[in-house]
Each structure stands twice: as structure tokens, then as C-alpha cells.
Amino acid sequence: MSALTTKRPRGTEMSAQPAPQPGGPAGKDYGRHFGRQLRKSLPTWFMLVLLAVLILMPMGLILFSAFSSSTPRPGAIGLGGLTLENFKVLTSPQSVKALGNSVIVATASSVLAMLIGAALAFLAARTNIWGKAVIYFIGISPMFLPSLVGALAWSLLAGPATGYLNLVTRAVGLGNLFNIYSMPGLILVLALYYAPYAFLLIHGAMTLMNPDLEEAASVHGGSLGKILRTVTFPLVTPALLGSGVLIFALTMENFPVAQMIGTPGQIETLPTFIYRLMNAAPARGNEAAAVAVVLTVLLIAVTAFQQRVVMKRNFTTVSGKGMKPRMMDIGRLRGVGLAFALVYFALAIVLPVIALLLASLQSSPYVSKLGELFQKDSLSFWSLFQTLQDSAFLYAARNSVLVSVSVAVLGTALAFYLSYLVYRTKVPGRKSLEFVAMLPLAIPAIVMGLGLLWTWLILPVPVYGTILVLIIAFIAIYLPQGYRGISASILQVDKDLEDSAVLLGSTRARAVAYVTLPLMKTGVLSTILLLLMLAMRELSAALFLFTSNTRLLAIVVFDDYDNGALRSAASTSLLYILIILVLVVVAKSFGARSSNGGK
Amino acid sequence: MKRSIKTTTAVLAAALLAVSAAACSAPPTVTLVSKAESISTTSDLVINGQKVADSALFAKAKAEGSITLYSGYVENSEKEVIKAFTKDTGIKVDLVRLVPNRLLERVLSEQGAGKLGADVIRMSEFSSVSAMNKAGAFTAHKVPNYGQLDDTVKYDGGKFYRVFDPAFTFAYNTALVSAADAPKSWQDLLDPKWKGKIGTTQVGAGGSSASLVRFQRNVLGDDYLKGYAAQQPRIFDSSGAQQESLSRGEIQVATGVVSSVNIAASKNAPVKFVVPKEGFALYDYFLGMTPTAKHPAAAQVFVNWNLSKRGASVFAQLGEYPADASAPAPKVMGIQLPAMKTGLPHRGMPDDLAKNGKEDQAVWNQIFGYVG
Numbered sequence: 001m002s003a004l005t006t007k008r009p010r011g012t013e014m015s016a017q018p019a020p021q022p023g024g025p026a027g028k029d030y031g032r033h034f035g036r037q038l039r040k041s042l043p044t045w046f047m048l049v050l051l052a053v054l055i056l057m058p059m060g061l062i063l064f065s066a067f068s069s070s071t072p073r074p075g076a077i078g079l080g081g082l083t084l085e086n087f088k089v090l091t092s093p094q095s096v097k098a099l100g101n102s103v104i105v106a107t108a109s110s111v112l113a114m115l116i117g118a119a120l121a122f123l124a125a126r127t128n129i130w131g132k133a134v135i136y137f138i139g140i141s142p143m144f145l146p147s148l149v150g151a152l153a154w155s156l157l158a159g160p161a162t163g164y165l166n167l168v169t170r171a172v173g174l175g176n177l178f179n180i181y182s183m184p185g186l187i188l189v190l191a192l193y194y195a196p197y198a199f200l201l202i203h204g205a206m207t208l209m210n211p212d213l214e215e216a217a218s219v220h221g222g223s224l225g226k227i228l229r230t231v232t233f234p235l236v237t238p239a240l241l242g243s244g245v246l247i248f249a250l251t252m253e254n255f256p257v258a259q260m261i262g263t264p265g266q267i268e269t270l271p272t273f274i275y276r277l278m279n280a281a282p283a284r285g286n287e288a289a290a291v292a293v294v295l296t297v298l299l300i301a302v303t304a305f306q307q308r309v310v311m312k313r314n315f316t317t318v319s320g321k322g323m324k325p326r327m328m329d330i331g332r333l334r335g336v337g338l339a340f341a342l343v344y345f346a347l348a349i350v351l352p353v354i355a356l357l358l359a360s361l362q363s364s365p366y367v368s369k370l371g372e373l374f375q376k377d378s379l380s381f382w383s384l385f386q387t388l389q390d391s392a393f394l395y396a397a398r399n400s401v402l403v404s405v406s407v408a409v410l411g412t413a414l415a416f417y418l419s420y421l422v423y424r425t426k427v428p429g430r431k432s433l434e435f436v437a438m439l440p441l442a443i444p445a446i447v448m449g450l451g452l453l454w455t456w457l458i459l460p461v462p463v464y465g466t467i468l469v470l471i472i473a474f475i476a477i478y479l480p481q482g483y484r485g486i487s488a489s490i491l492q493v494d495k496d497l498e499d500s501a502v503l504l505g506s507t508r509a510r511a512v513a514y515v516t517l518p519l520m521k522t523g524v525l526s527t528i529l530l531l532l533m534l535a536m537r538e539l540s541a542a543l544f545l546f547t548s549n550t551r552l553l554a555i556v557v558f559d560d561y562d563n564g565a566l567r568s569a570a571s572t573s574l575l576y577i578l579i580i581l582v583l584v585v586v587a588k589s590f591g592a593r594s595s596n597g598g599k
Numbered sequence: 600m601k602r603s604i605k606t607t608t609a610v611l612a613a614a615l616l617a618v619s620a621a622a623c624s625a626p627p628t629v630t631l632v633s634k635a636e637s638i639s640t641t642s643d644l645v646i647n648g649q650k651v652a653d654s655a656l657f658a659k660a661k662a663e664g665s666i667t668l669y670s671g672y673v674e675n676s677e678k679e680v681i682k683a684f685t686k687d688t689g690i691k692v693d694l695v696r697l698v699p700n701r702l703l704e705r706v707l708s709e710q711g712a713g714k715l716g717a718d719v720i721r722m723s724e725f726s727s728v729s730a731m732n733k734a735g736a737f738t739a740h741k742v743p744n745y746g747q748l749d750d751t752v753k754y755d756g757g758k759f760y761r762v763f764d765p766a767f768t769f770a771y772n773t774a775l776v777s778a779a780d781a782p783k784s785w786q787d788l789l790d791p792k793w794k795g796k797i798g799t800t801q802v803g804a805g806g807s808s809a810s811l812v813r814f815q816r817n818v819l820g821d822d823y824l825k826g827y828a829a830q831q832p833r834i835f836d837s838s839g840a841q842q843e844s845l846s847r848g849e850i851q852v853a854t855g856v857v858s859s860v861n862i863a864a865s866k867n868a869p870v871k872f873v874v875p876k877e878g879f880a881l882y883d884y885f886l887g888m889t890p891t892a893k894h895p896a897a898a899q900v901f902v903n904w905n906l907s908k909r910g911a912s913v914f915a916q917l918g919e920y921p922a923d924a925s926a927p928a929p930k931v932m933g934i935q936l937p938a939m940k941t942g943l944p945h946r947g948m949p950d951d952l953a954k955n956g957k958e959d960q961a962v963w964n965q966i967f968g969y970v971g
Contacts, residue, residue, distance in 0.1 A: 071704075094969065162848045263836055264844070276836065279700045280803040364867040365846040366774050450704075457712040464714060544704070547695060547716060559696065563674040564839035564863070566847070 043421055044429045050414075051436045053459070054476040058451025059296075059443065066289035086290035089277070095291070098268040102295075105186055105262075105269060106252035112191035113247050116344060117198025118240065123337045124199075125206035126232070127330045130338060138341045139199035140529075142348040144580045146537035147193040148256035148554055149573040152561060153352030154180050154189050155260055156359050156570070164355055167370045181265030189261050190251045192348040197250070197530075198243040201488060204526050205239035206232075208492050224328060238491060242484050246441070249299050253444040255540045256558065270295050271444050271540075278450070285450065292447040299442030353577065359570035360384050387571035393556065396572075397579055399467055400553040404535035404583070407474040411531045412524065414475065415482030419490050420512070424498075434483075441480035445540035448477055453544040465547045473545055474535045482531050489523025490516075529587055536580050553579070631865055632683045632916045635909055644900065646687055646909040650743055652900045657688075659896035665691040666897045669706065669717040671699035671805075672884060673839065675862045676917055677721070683913045684904055690897050698837065699805050703727045710736045718892040719901050721762075721884060724806035725949035726956075728759055728885040738890035740899055742906045752906075752922045759887030762905050763919040764946055766929075766936060767811045768879035770855035772848050774869040782852060784875045785819055789826040798833040798841050798853035802963035807838060807882045810947030811854060812959045814880035818945060821962065828967045846870055858918035861931045874936060878943040881920055920944060 065071050069081030089095060120139040123129045142150070158165050158178035166176045179185065213235065217227045233240070255271040263272050270291060277288035330337065361379040387393050418437055422430045440448060452473045456464045463469045493516060501511035517524065539554035546555050553576045560569035639645040642654035652660065670677050674696045681692040697705060699722060706722075707730065709715045715736060722728050731737065737758040742748075745757060752761050769788065771781050782788050788797060800808045815824055833850055835841035838859065845853045846868035860872040886905050892898045904910050911921035915929040920939070928938045937943040963969070 094964075159847070159849050259836070264833060264840075264849075266834060272836075276801075276803065278704075279698060279836070285704070364869070365843065365863075366772070366848050366869050453708060457708050457714065464712070465716060543701070559674065561843075562698065562837050562839050563696075564837075564841075564843035564846070564859070565675060566843045567866075 043417075043425075044427045044433060047418060047421065047433055048429070048436070051433065051479075053455070054472065055436055055439055055479070057455045057459075058448055058476070059439065060451075061454045062289045062292055062443070062447055062451045065286050066293045068286060071285035071289075086286045087294075089284075089287040089290060090294060094268065095273060098270055098273045099294075101183075101262075101267055102252055102269040102271075105183070105190065105258075105267075106248050109187045109190035109194065109251045110244060110247040112187065113194040113251070114198045114240070114244055116191065116195035117200075117243065118202050119337075120195070120341060120344070121199045121202035121206055122228075122232075123341065125203050126328055127334070127337070128327050129330065129334045135338075135341050136203070138345045139203065140196050141345065142193050143196045143200075143529075143533040143537075144577055144584060145193065145349065145352065146256075146539070146554060146557075146576070146580075147190070147254060148260070148537065148539050148557060149356070149576060150193045150348070150352055151189055151257040151260035152557065152566075152569060152573060153355045154185070155264070156355040156566075157351055158185065162367065164358060165351075167367065171370045179265075180261055181267075183265075183267060185265070186257065186261045186267060188347075189257050190254060192344075193257070194247045194251055195344070195348075197247050198240075200526050200530060201239045201243040201246070201485065202236055204485075204489060204522050205236040205492070207522055208489065209235055224330070239488055242488055245302055246481065246484060248302060249441050252299065253295070253446075253540075255444070255446050256554075260561065271446060274444060275446060278446070288447065288450075292444055295444060296442045300439075303438055303441060353574070356570045356574050356577075360387075360567055360574055362567065365566060383567050384571045384574065387568060387575060392551065393553075393572060393575065395549070396551045396553045396556045397575070399470075399550055400536055400576075401579065401583065402467060403470050403474060403552065404532050406471045407478065407535035408528045408532035408587075410471070411475045411478055411482045411535075412486070412528045415479065415486045415527065416490075416524070418479075418483055419486040423487060423490050424495060437483045438480045440477050445477050445538065446543060449473065449541040449544045452476065452541070456545075464545075465550070467550050469545050470542055470550060470552070473541050474538055477538070477541050478531055478534050481534060482527055485527035485530055486520070486523060489520045489526075492523075493519045525587075529584070532583060532587060533580070536583065631862065632679055632913050635687055638687060640689070644688065646904070646907060647912070649908050651688075651903045651907050651909070652743075656896055656899060660688070660690055660894075660900040661897075663690075663894040663897040665693060666718040666892075666894045666901055667693045667695065667716060668719050668721065668901070669695045669697070669702060670721040671697060671702045671723055672721050673856070673859055673862075676858050676919075679862070679917055680913060684901065687909065688900060688904065690900060692901070699723050699727060703730065706731050706736050707734050710734045713891075715889055715891050717889050718894045718898040719886065719888050721886050723882060723884050724809070724952075725883060725885070726953055727806070728754075728887070732758055732887070736889055737887035738892075740888045740902055742903045744906065747925075748906065748922075749924060751924075754885075759885045760902070760906055761883050761922040762886045762910070763884055763914040763921050764881035764944075765807065765859075765884070765919050766857040766879055766881055766944060767807050767814075768855065768857060768872055768875060769852060770845060770860045770870050770872040771852045772845055772850075772869055773871050775848050775851045778871075781871075782873065782875075785815075785823065785877050788852060789823075789830065793830055793852055795831050796851040797827075797830055798835055798844060798850040799827065800835045800838050800841055800854060801967070801969055802960050804836055804838065806947075807856065807880075809952055809956055809959065810882035811880040812963050813947050813952060813955060814878070814945045816955075816959060816962070818877055821966070824963065824966045834967060834969060842870075856918075857929070857931065857936065861918040864932055871932065872934070874934065874943070878945050881944045881946040883922075883947070883949070884919075 066086055067082050067084070069083050069085065117139070120135060124132050124135040124139055129135060155163070157163050158180035160166070160179045160181065161176055163178055163180065165178050169175065169177045180189070209232070214227055214231050217231050222230070253271055255275060258269045258272045259275065262269055274288045274291050277284040277291065358379075360383055361381060363380050418433060421427055422434045452469070456469050456472070463472065497519065498511045498516045501515045502508055506514070537554060539558055542552055542555055546552060553572065557569050557572050557576065560566070560572060635646050637647055640657070643650050644652040644657040668681075677694060677696060681694060685691055695717070702722060706715065706717070706720060710731070711734065720731065720736065722731065732755060737755075739755070739757045741757040742760070745753065748760070754760065769782070769785070782790070782793070802808050802812050833844070835844070838856055841853050842855060842859050842863055844850055845855065846863050855870070855872055857872050860870050863870050886902060888895075888898045888902055906923070908926070911923050911926040914921050915926060916931070918929050918931040920928060920936075924939070928936045930936065
């Protein structure tokens with residue numbers, strides 16, 4: 001190994017510049033040297049400019065507006081009204097409560113989501129459980145359901161008095177048992193729909209894990225529990241921490257669930273607080289920005305902590321050796337594991353879909369008894385067919401697909417390039433690149449949406465009002481997720497493999513394409529899928545950016561809900577899920593081909 | 600993975616087949632807006648005997664074919680209006696519907712960037728419309744009956760108009776509450792039997808809530824609000840969400856807009872509104888044409904139509920009070936709403952709202968212990 005590393009491969013190291021040759025024309029050499037310096041730092045500069053427009057400018061506008069007495073609008077930006085007045089809103093007891101609620105909800109739901117996700121990932125990746133493909137399917141399937149739709153479905157299922165579950169418990173004489181509009185309800189719904197994030201990241205890490213260490217532990221007499229505790233889980237620490245922080249941030253900034261489940265139960269969180277400020281009459285964008293700044297600082301602190309933990313150690317587990325993760329015999333726990341997975345599936349998918357179906361078929365929005373649903377003419381497919389033919393729906397469906405596919409492909413490419421620059425090269429400023437790329441994680445999407453609106457109205461590029469601005473916005477917002485997904489797997493692939501290929505005469509690009517990328521296949525595909533789902537589901541960021549021609553499915557559902565058109569919201573939601581399902585199947589079939597049949 | 604998808608699909612298909620025996624018939628609905636009594640589109644556009652556009656304007660408008668409307672009006676109601684307008688004139692309407700406050704933000708931003716995409720803007724709240732007007736989002740257009748409209752209808756030389764006022768009162772779920780038990784007055788809502796079963800929108804939810812709270816503080820007093828808060832109402836962020844919750848029976852009684860209740864009832868929701876003896880609130884909706892309209896002729900026809908007798912009649916059939924003082928009060932769901940002169944409808948006046956808005960908001964938030 002040391003022989004290989006003495007000669008540094010081309011293009012990876014900035015510091016290893018050869019000194020100017022003695023005797024040559026010094027000036028020319030210096031120029032060439034300088035030129036090369038510049039050329040080599042070009043990727044960084046290019047990236048920085050891109051990230052500045054994508055991320056820094058919207059953030060700057062938000063920050064500016066937090067300290068300004070008027071919201072920045074095109075033609076109305078001035079430094080005249082700088083003030084700290086906006087931060088006063090944070091001192092009210094209610095906003096302190098909202099902050100407290102947010103922290104409680106985000107902590108509890110991310111812990112619950114991690115437990116669910118990690119357990120399923122472990123079952124699917126590393127045990128001899130029955131029906132592993134099914135478990136994998138269950139683990140990721142809630143991603144087909146946008147949290148917006150999940151929240152809608154759960155309010156139908158377990159709303160006080162008339163939720164379908166309450167109809168059932170009432171029919172068997174138990175009375176009304178459920179009220180989803182409560183703290184536990186909010187935590188449950190968030191956890192259900194954010195568990196797949198943990199599942200995807202942890203599953204990816206567990207399949208890539210080198211089994212040698214576990215085998216060694218096993219040979220030396222370690223029990224299953226001890227191996228898991230001291231070898232397996234410590235090895236997936238980056239994935240665990242990564243998904244933990246990701247889920248914490250996402251649940252903290254989640255707006256649709258908080259609005260549909262929390263608000264009716266009078267549980268304020270920071271995102272609904274921000275939404276309310278934005279929606280106040282007149283809009284209090286400046287104060288909303290002030291709240292957003294505080295939320296941002298909070299989340300940056302969490303992200304920084306996580307960064308420190310991941311950076312401290314070397315987690316490389318994929319090397320040149322062939323490897324196949326060992327399957328652990330969990331014996332009788334297989335039944336428990338399967339039951340656990342099925343219960344999760346029922347709560348996250350089956351019951352919500354049934355609720356949506358019933359709601360979209362009901363001819364009257366009101367039912368008092370379960371039996372009423374089965375009377376003649378009480379259910380009809382009419383509304384569902386109406387929605388299917390509705391031009392607004394078809395247009396929104398087309399837009400959603402276009403946006404999410406573009407975001408998945410372009411976003412993953414960008415994330416890979418960034419991740420490569422940061423982890424595989426020594427270009428100057430790569431740490432700052434990473435810092436900037438991770439920033440959107442800490443900004444509530446709804447606020448980022450406003451910042452992006454201002455940005456693209458101000459920039460002299462005519463993308464505002466087109467579908468392009470939504471693609472740009474979603475790439476910006478989901479860069480951290482893409483970057484984290486790619487980084488987690490790039491960190492696990494040994495750099496020496498790619499360097500060997502270069503040493504043997506390959507170009508760097510070829511080495512990346514034929515060595516690094518194939519090794520990262522699971523990670524890259526997971527990231528594409530992740531971005532596809534995220535973009536397909538996104539609501540908050542689009543709220544300020546869509547026009548009548550660029551409405552997305554999520555916007556249509558939320559507007560229907562907001563307008564009280566619940567049946568239409570339910571019909572659209574069902575078709576929304578179907579479209580997502582089709583996209584996933586298509587994406588999966590691509591994945592299967594590229595891996596020669598897959599699993 | 601693949602097999603599980605296949606299985607899921609098969610199960611779903613079976614379920615669908617099982618239920619599809621239950622037919623795909625349209626649920627019974629009520630037609631809300633009747634056809635125009637008389638209409639002539641051969642040269643001038645004349646509806647119900649009133650000229651809405653002369654032949655030159657109407658020909659241009661038909662050639663333009665459509666308008667883009669930015670609206671803060673309740674989507675279901677706006678769609679009914681659009682349906683009637685398109686039926687009358689053949690001109691299509693592309694609707695961008697946003698809650699009023701987001702609409703304000705959107706219009707100001709687009710206008711500032713010189714990219715205003717609307718031909719016509721409909722918006723509640725005088726302060727918001729004034730802000731748009733100040734930003735230059737409106738251009739003057741005098742409707743044919745301009746001379747007959749009073750100063751509470753036309754503003755700034757025809758830059759924008761007050762078109763109608765929705766009535767904000769309360770409503771109940773008829774499946775859960777019998778007509779005999781139903782509350783008849785605002786005071787009835789303080790009866791302990793409604794504790795935990797009622798709802799209201801929060802004060803900042805829009806111009807509607809602001810006008811309602813103004814009415815409640817003016818006519819019923821702050822103690823009334825305290826009594827209402829003590830009933831532990833569910834507080835909603837939008838009247839649409841509240842309406843749906845009432846229709847589904849999650850709550851039994853809630854504040855409600857007459858036209859929304861009317862539309863919900865027409866779609867089989869068991870809801871009915873009440874005309875309380877203390878009166879109820881009205882809030883304004885305005886309409887204006889933009890200077891950058893891409894369909895200027897069609898936009899003019901739309902504004903003319905909105906302020907015509909036909910327009911007034913369409914709004915009245917939905918349950919709104921037309922701004923034109925000569926138009927009769929609405930009668931919907933078999934209930935005749937009281938005329939303006941009875942003093943029961945309390946219109947939120949722009950200057951009164953502007954003067955007290957901040958205080959109303961603070962007082963309401965304090966009484967209801969609400970973040971905002």
C-alpha cells in the first residue's frame with residue numbers, strides 16, 4: 001500500500017505542486033503554476049458560485065428580512081429600516097411554547113422513527129427473517145406516502161368523534177378511543193412517515209458492511225447481542241447519526257403534519273408559527289424570518305455536532321476484498337420481527353389508504369355509524385373518476401413527475417460532484433463547500449421557499465413562474481439529503497481502489513465511472529430514489545413558487561384541504577400515491593438492470 | 600419486492616372490483632347558480648337586459664378567449680362564479696387561487712419585479728387591496744354602470760371595486776344537532792352543553808376573521824369572547840378547514856360563512872347556518888384589473904360582468920351580499936337573509952378595521968391564549 005501512495009495520483013492534491021524547474025524562464029513557470037492553481041481550484045469556485053445562487057442568496061434575503069422593517073421585494077430593498085424589533089416576537093410565552101413543542105416533537109418522533117427504521121433495516125439487511133424482500137418493501141414503502149397525505153389520512157382515521165377508527169371502536173361498544181389531534185398523535189404520524197429515511201440510510205450502510213469484523217468477534221466467542229452492540233451498530237454510526245440528525249431536522253421543520261394534526265389540537269410548533277406569521281393579515285414576513293433565523297441557528301448547532309462525530313473517525317469498511325454481509329440467525333425472534341414489520345405496514349400504509357379510499361368514495365362527508373358506509377348509494381367512484389379527468393389534476397401530475405425526476409437526477413449528480421470534491425480531493429475550500437451544501441437542512445422549507453421567490457424575482461433570469469424555478473428550488477432544498485446520502489457511501493468506499501485504477505493508466509473520470517460509482521451503486525440508487533420521493537412529496541417550498549401552470553400534486557391536495565374540499569383532497573391523494581408507486585417501480589427496474597438482476 | 604407489488608396490486612384490484620358494484624353514479628347535488636334569464640351575445644353583450652360590454656369590446660374579448668384571475672376568494676365559490684361567467688360569455692378563466700395573505704405577497708413581489716401574471720385580481724380586505732393599488736397593481740377601468748355605483752363600491756377612479764360581501768355567522772351540523780336544539784343566537788353558544796364541541800377561526804386567518812372579531816367586540820363585547828374562549832373551542836387556521844371539520848362532525852357548531860355552508864350543503868354535507876338575532880359580520884371583497892393585463896378586453900368584460908345585475912345575482916345565489924345597494928339580499932337554503940337596512944348585517948368598515956385591527960388581534964390572542 002505504501003508503495004502505491006507515495007506517488008500521488010493526478011488532480012487530487014493541491015499541495016503537492018512541483019517547484020518551478022531551475023534554469024527555466026521563471027516568469028513563465030510562475031504563470032503556468034498560477035494558471036494551474038487557478039484551474040485546479042476552478043471546481044471549487046464554480047461550485048461556490050452555484051451554491052451561492054442556490055442557497056446563500058435566499059438565505060441572505062431571509063436574514064436581511066429578519067433585521068429589516070419591510071420584507072425584501074424587487075425594487076424595494078434598502079438598508080433604511082434595520083431593526084431588532086422582529087425578534088421581540090420570540091419573547092412571547094406562546095412562541096417559547098412553540099419552540100418547546102418543536103423540540104419535544106422532533107426529539108420524540110426522530111427517536112421513534114430511528115427505532116422503527118433501524119429495526120427494519122437490521123431485519124432486512126442482516127438477519128435470516130422470512131420474506132426479506134417484503135421487509136425491505138415495508139421499510140421504504142411509507143415514502144410513497146407524502147407526510148401531507150399521511151396526515152390527511154390519519155385525521156380521517158383517528159379524528160375525534162368521526163374518525164373511521166372511532167366508528168369501529170364505537171360499533172363494538174368501546175366508545176371514542178382515538179384523538180389524533182394530540183401530542184402522541186403528532187409524534188406517531190411524524191415517526192411513521194420519517195422512519196423510512198432511517199431505514200434507507202441504515203440499510204445502505206449495513207449491506208456495505210465488511211463482515212470480517214463481525215466474524216472475528218464471533219470466532220472469539222462474542223454473543224449475538226454483544227456483536228451487535230460492539231461491532232455492527234458502532235460500524236453504522238455515520239448512517240445512524242446521519243439519519244438521526246436528518247430526521248430531527250426534517251420533523252422539526254415539517255409543516256404539513258404539524259398543520260393538519262398539531263394545529264387542530266392547539267399544539268403549536270415553530271413551522272406552523274412561521275406559517276401563521278406569513279399568513280397573518282398583513283403578512284409578518286419579517287418576524288417569520290426572525291423565527292426562522294433562530295430555528296436555523298438551532299439546527300446548525302445540531303448538524304455541526306453530528307459532523308464532528310462523523311469526521312473524527314475512519315469508517316471505511318469497503319475495500320478491495322470481496323464481501324458479503326453475514327446473515328445472523330435470530331431464531332424465534334423472526335416471528336416477532338415479522339409481526340413488527342406488518343404492524344408498521346398497517347399503520348403507515350394499509351389503514352391510511354383505506355381511509356383515503358373511503359373518504360373519496362363517500363357521497364356525504366358525514367358518517368355517524370360504520371353501517372352507513374355500506375348502504376346503497378353511500379359510496380361512489382364518481383369523485384375519483386372526476387378527479388382522474390380533471391385537467392387541473394392531470395396538469396399537476398405531469399408537473400410533479402417532471403420536477404421530481406429532474407431533481408432526482410440533477411440533484412444526485414450535483415451531490416456526487418460535491419461529495420467527491422469534499423472527500424476525495426484536497427481542493428482548497430472544500431470544507432466551506434460542505435458547510436454551504438448542508439445549510440438548507442437547517443432552514444425550514446417554507447422560509448427557504450420565500451427566500452427563493454425573492455431570489456428568482458430579483459435575478460435577471462426569466463425562470464420565475466416556470467417549472468424550472470421549482471426544480472431549482474427543490475435541488476437547493478434537498479442538496480443536504482443528496483449530499484449526505486452520497487457521502488455516507490463515498491466514505492465507505494476505499495479511496496485506494498480508484499487510485500489504483502488511475503495508477504494503472506486510467507483517467508480519473510474513467511476510474512470514477514468504472515470503480516467508485518459501481519461500488520457505490522446501492523448508495524447512489526438510494527439517493528436517487530430518496531430525492532425522487534422527497535421532490536415528489538414536497539409541499540412547503542413550492543407554496544410561494546407555483547403558478548397556475550406549475551401546480552404540483554402536493555399543492556393541489558393542500559389547497560383542497562385548506563379549502564375544505566376533503567373528498568377531492570382524498571381522491572387526489574390516492575392517485576398521487578399511485579403515481580409515486582409507478583415512479584418507484586420504474587426507478588427500481590432501472591436499478592435491477594444495472595445490477596444484473598439485483599437481489 | 601416485485602412479487603409484493605404484484606400481490607398488493609392484485610389485492611387492490613380485487614377490493615376495487617368488490618366496491619365498484621356500488622356504482623359510480625354522481626352523488627345528488629344541487630345547482631346553486633341558475634342560468635341568466637336572458638342573454639344576447641350577437642353584437643353587444645347584454646345579460647338580463649343590461650349591457651355588460653359593447654360589441655367592439657366583446658369581440659376583442661372573445662378573440663382573447665381567456666383571462667388569468669388571481670383570487671383570494673374561497674375556491675369552491677370562485678369556481679361557481681367562473682362557471683357562470685364562462686357560460687354567459689364563452690370566455691375561459693384561468694384561476695390562481697391563494698389565501699389572501701399569500702396572494703398579497705405574491706402580487707407585491709410579482710409587481711415589484713415587473714412580472715405580474717394576472718389580468719384581474721380579486722382580494723378581500725381594504726388594507727391589502729390598497730397596498731396592491733399603491734404598488735401599481737391596478738389600472739383604472741370604468742364599468743358601464745359606473746355612474747350608478749356609490750362611493751362604497753368604486754375606488755380611486757375605477758382602479759378597484761367592492762363587488763360583494765360574504766356573511767360571517769355560525770353554523771351547525773344537522774346530523775348531530777336537531778333544529779330545536781340548535782343555537783339561535785351568539786349568546787346561545789355560551790351554553791355549557793357546547794363546551795368542547797364548537798369551533799372558530801383564529802383572528803389572523805384573514806379579512807373574514809378580522810371583520811368577525813370586530814363585530815363581536817363591537818356588538819357582543821370582550822366578555823363574550825372570554826365566554827367563548829372558556830367553551831374551549833377548536834381554533835382553526837382557515838375557514839375552509841373549519842367548514843370541513845363541521846361537515847364531518849368533528850365539531851358540532853362553528854363560525855361559518857353563509858356561502859361556504861351553502862356550497863357544502865349542496866354537496867351533501869349536513870350543515871345549516873343561523874341568522875343570529877344579534878346580527879353577523881360582513882367582510883369586503885374587491886376586484887381590479889391590472890395595467891399589464893395580457894387579455895385586457897376579456898379582463899374588462901370580467902370586471903363589468905362582476906358589477907352587473909347578473910353578477911350581483913350570481914353572488915346572491917351563492918349567499919353573498921352584492922355591493923350594489925340596489926340588489927336584494929341573498930336567499931339561500933330556504934333562508935332569506937336580512938336586508939342591509941335591518942341593521943343585522945354589520946359590514947366591517949375599512950377605516951374601523953384599520954384603526955382597531957392591531958388591538959383586536961392582540962386582545963383576541965390574549966383571550967384565547969393563542970400564538971400569533
